[in-house]
Amino acid sequence: METTATILHADLDAFYASVEQLLDPSLRGKPIAVGGGVVLAASYEARAFGVRGGMPGRTARELCPQLIFVGGNFSHYQRLGDAAIKVLDDFTPLVERISIDEAFADVAGCTHLFGSPQEIATTIRRRVRAELGLPISIGVARTKHLAKIASQVAKPDGLVVVDPGSELAFLHDLPVGLMWGVGPATRARLAEIGVETIGQLARTHSGALTRLLGPAAGEKLSALSWNRDPRKLEAKRRAHSAGAQSALGRKPAVADVIAPTLLHLADRVASRLRAKARPGRTVTVRVRFADLTAVTRSITLDQPISATMMLAEIAGDLVRGVLADHRQEKTISLLAISVSHLEESFELQLELPLGLADEKRRPGTRKGLARFGADRAIDRIRERFGKQAVGYGTVALEAARLVPDKFRELAEKEL
C-alpha cells in the first residue's frame, strides 16, 4: 500500500468574488455578489448571510440588504484561473483541471526536487497569494476523494494534510454531504435510515445501502467511506459533450419563440464543435415547462454533424416531438441543446456528400455542404472581428439573456 499522501486538491476560494475584491480594494471585507439577475458567485462575507451561487438576485438582496452587486470582469477570471493552475504545472505535469478554479495534482514524482507534499502545498499557496493576490485552499491525501474533502475542510484559505495513518479518523466524523456524489437527494435518503456521518455510512450493511441507493451507488459510497477510491488522476480529459441552454422566464410554446432560441443555441454549440473539429452524432434537446418539470428527446445520427442550421433543424424536430406529446403544456421556461458522441478528429469525418438520401439520419447532403460553407464564412469573420461581429441572435434575445455569454464561456469545458 502507498504510504504517502501525494495527491493535492487545490481550490481557489470564492473565486469570482475574490477576483472582484482583488481588482477593487474598496470591496474587500464586504458582502459582494457577482451577477445581477442571478448570483453567479458570493464572497464569504455574503455567504455569512446565506447568499449562495445560483440564487435569484432579489432573494439575495432580501437576505443581505447591504449586498453589493458587481459587474463581472470575465477576462480577469479566465486569466487568473489559468495563472493559478499554471503554478501547479510548475511542480508536476500530472495536473487534472476540474474547472476554472479547481484542480488535482499528483506530486509523487517531484518530492525529491521540491520537498514533501505538505511543503509543496504550502509553497503553492504562498505563490498564488504573492503572485496573483488570491486565496487558495489545498487538501493533501492519498486519494482524490479524500484530498477533495480535505480542501473543503481547509476552506477558507487553509491547508489540510491527511496522512495515511489518520484517514478514517478524519473521514468518519464528517457529514455524508461532503462526499463526492452525495447531493440533496442521497443525503435525504441516508437520513431516513439514520445515516448522517461518513462513519455511520461506513458501518451500514452494504445490502441496506444497495436497497436504498441501487447497486452502483451503494457500492461506490461504501468504498469511499473506507477511503477506497479507485479513481486515477487523468491529466488530459476531453469533453464528451457540448451544450447550451437558455432560461426563458415564462414564454408561450410557439414557433416565434422556439425557432430563434434554438437557432441561437445551435449556433453556440455548433461553432464550438467546429472550432475544435469535433462534430457529434447524438443530438439531445431539453424542454422545461412552466412548472419546472423537464423532458428530454434525443436522436443518434449515422453521421456526426457540426453545421449550425442542420443542428437547429434537428433540434426543432425533437422539440416539436416533445410538444406534440405534451399538448396540455402551453408555456415553456427553458430550452437546451446538447451534442454528444463527439468524434475524436474532424479530419476523419468531414461533412462531405455521401450521395445518400436527404434525410436527417444522413446529414451529409448537398444542402449540408452548402451550409458548411456558410458556417465557415461566419467562423472566419468571428476569428477576425470577435464573436459579436455576426450571428443569429436577435436583439430581443440579447436583452432577455439572464447570464452574459462571457460568463457562459468560462464554464465551457475544453473540447
Add this chain to the structure above:
DNA sequence: TCTGGGGTCCTAGGACCC
C-alpha cells in the same frame, strides 16, 4: 417576474444481433 448554465455519470428498458 418563484431557480443559471456548463458539464459528468448512472440506471433501466427495449431493440437487435449472435
Add this chain to the structure above:
DNA sequence: TCTGGGGTCCTAGGACCC
C-alpha cells in the same frame, strides 16, 4: 420450432458537480 442468454447500442430520466 421454441426458448434462453449475453453483448451492445439507443433513449429517457435522474442525481450530482462546479
